[in-house]
Amino acid sequence: MLRVVAPLAAGFFLSNYYRSLNAILSPRLIADLGLSARDLGLLTSVYFFTAALVQVPLGLLMDRYGPRRVQGALMAIATLGLLMFALGETMGVLLLGRAIMGVGAAGALMICFQAIVLWFPASRWPSLNGLALTIGGLGALAASLPSELILGVTDWRGLLLGTAVASLAVSVWTLAAVPDRRADAKRGSLAEQLSGLAAVLRDRLFWRVAPITGAVTGCSLSFQGLWSGPWLKDVGLLGSAGIATSLLVLTTLMTLSFAAIGAVADWLGRRGIALTKIVGIGVPLSLLCQLPLLLPSGAGRWIVMVGMGALGNVVTLSYPVLSNHVSPALSGRASTAMNLVVFVSAFAAQYALGAVIDLFPPVAPGSYPVAAYQVAFAGMILVETMAWLWFLIPMEKRR
Secondary structure, X not given: OXXXXXXXXXXXXXXXXXXXXXXXXXXXXXXXXXXXXXXXXHHHHHHHHHHHHXXXXXXXXXXXXXXXXXXXXXXXXXXXXXXXHHHOOOHHHHHHHHHHHHHHHOOHHXXXXXXXXXXXXXXXXXXXXXXXXXXXXXXXXXXXXXXXXXXXXXXXXXXXXXXXXXXXXXXXXXXXXXXXXXXXXXXXOHHHHHHHHHXXXXXXXXXXXXXXXXXXXXXXXXXHHHHHHHHHHHXXXXXXXXXXXXXXXXXXXXXXXXXHHHHHHHHHHOOOOOHHHHHHHHHHHHHHHHHHHHOOOOOOHHHHXXXXXXXXXXXXXXXXXXXXXXOHHHHHHXXXXXXXXXXXXXXXXXXXXXXXXXXXXXXXXXXXXXXXXHHHHHHHHHHHHHHHHHHHOOHHHOO
């Protein structure tokens, strides 16, 4: 636990921190750079785009070289991206820095999952996955009110420079502490590894769980990591302190729900209830809690914050479903293939929400009308609902 889970989960903590920080920084970025909603969406979502690009080679590297070497190198890359973002003066440099941060953070969660598969018995995977997700969730938590308090004594550039130092420290910790262990696939040729990846992508179970995992997680990441802040400001009419407090509640519940969902899944699993059934019930409950996003005011914001925080992570149970379905030698490629779907979905959701909001003329610099958010979030809920309906189709009726 201390030599394997702790350092790798620390990397996931930081990756979640990078991802979520723009929800707090967005007013400052708009003020300093004069960004539109589309620009802000691109600057934030490029993180997911570059993370998606490296998922396939990352899965091959994970299975060949193991968690220690891959994660140690990735955290060093993330440090470089943070330095570029913190020191950049133009949109182009900031965009490149954010893109490099996405590459560096691309494998944090999947490497945790792979390490759990390699070092622990299958009966402990859901609970240990939940533990890793909880530690990572603390990173998103740190990107809310705690970061707002830090910004009271420094600017956003100073905050990112401090984060770069922490990332480099985690890189060194990972390389020094985590022992080497790799899946059996390390002895295979590149062609054999690609053949294993193709087998994952041909699997019907993968295409049952990947769309719902990508849609729900991608939309949740987009809301929690960026658009919750502007929505609370423009629709909920909250100030910086109110926004930070609301995000603190959302991310606290998301953090706690990772462990809770894993524990509940273990308990139900011992009573013969499949993980897929838990996903099928949890997702529509989460969708119901998103409906207040369509109201013309922020009156239902606590339903959104509590509901999405408590239930938005239920689709993470798809990862142990997939890990149990494939051999341990394919665990890295299976997880990164799923993550590819998630990152592409998150990129598309963040950018698309910004593009839809940008169709409406701003009511003030950096502020948009209520109708812009209603239309954007209606589309988001529709996509999630369609993915859930696809998930409900029985396996034997799929082609």
